[in-house]
Amino acid sequence: MSERLRDYHGKRDFRRTGEPEGGEGRAAPEPRFVVQIHDARTMHFDFRLQVGDVLKSWSVPKGPSDLPKDKRLAVPTEDHPLEYEEFEGVIPEGQYGGGTVIVWDHGMYEPLSHDRRGNLVDFAGSLERGHATFRLHGTKLRGVYALTRFRDGDWLLVKTAEGRSRGRGSPDPRRARSARTGRTLAQVAAHSGDG
Numbered sequence: 001m002s003e004r005l006r007d008y009h010g011k012r013d014f015r016r017t018g019e020p021e022g023g024e025g026r027a028a029p030e031p032r033f034v035v036q037i038h039d040a041r042t043m044h045f046d047f048r049l050q051v052g053d054v055l056k057s058w059s060v061p062k063g064p065s066d067l068p069k070d071k072r073l074a075v076p077t078e079d080h081p082l083e084y085e086e087f088e089g090v091i092p093e094g095q096y097g098g099g100t101v102i103v104w105d106h107g108m109y110e111p112l113s114h115d116r117r118g119n120l121v122d123f124a125g126s127l128e129r130g131h132a133t134f135r136l137h138g139t140k141l142r143g144v145y146a147l148t149r150f151r152d153g154d155w156l157l158v159k160t161a162e163g164r165s166r167g168r169g170s171p172d173p174r175r176a177r178s179a180r181t182g183r184t185l186a187q188v189a190a191h192s193g194d195g
């Protein structure tokens with residue numbers, strides 16, 4: 001069990017939540033990303049990038065935007081297990097993050113961070129230093145995005161301008177559909193009792 005999941009485990013009671021405990025997942029050769037919509041106490045999006053054997057995670061209140069002019073606040077949260085990429089369902093009320101989760105988008109990404117000389121640098125190190133760029137190959141999100149720390153504990157998620165941008169901004173979380181199952185939050189919530 002990864003030491004890096006200690007915070008994740010500390011917040012959850014796995015006898016009650018259906019979220020994955022983790023530890024079984026194998027890191028994919030091509031790193032993966034997932035964007036979940038989480039209808040918790042406050043609606044937000046969770047943006048996660050596979051780095052090593054965990055999903056580095058940020059809570060993005062307004063959701064990612066495909067318009068370069070939109071700078072989206074992204075607040076780091078605890079590392080999640082790789083299996084979390086698949087998680088869609090209802091976290092019981094009273095549990096940490098209680099509410100409904102759908103997988104809004106997922107796919108692979110290419111780390112793109114370079115140093116000043118243009119050499120590719122270690123992606124995890126770039127994140128630790130507070131700036132990393134990557135190309136997303138999702139079913140919805142495509143293109144180059146950057147995550148940049150701009151003050152203690154706060155990051156920005158921004159799409160970088162390349163070529164013509166004809167984005168639509170951020171999705172309406174209540175109308176958005178799962179990339180895995182095509183369901184809305186309401187549909188997932190309505191079937192939460194099915195087991």
Ligand code: MN
Pocket residue numbers: 038040044045046059097
């Ligand atoms: Mn969340």
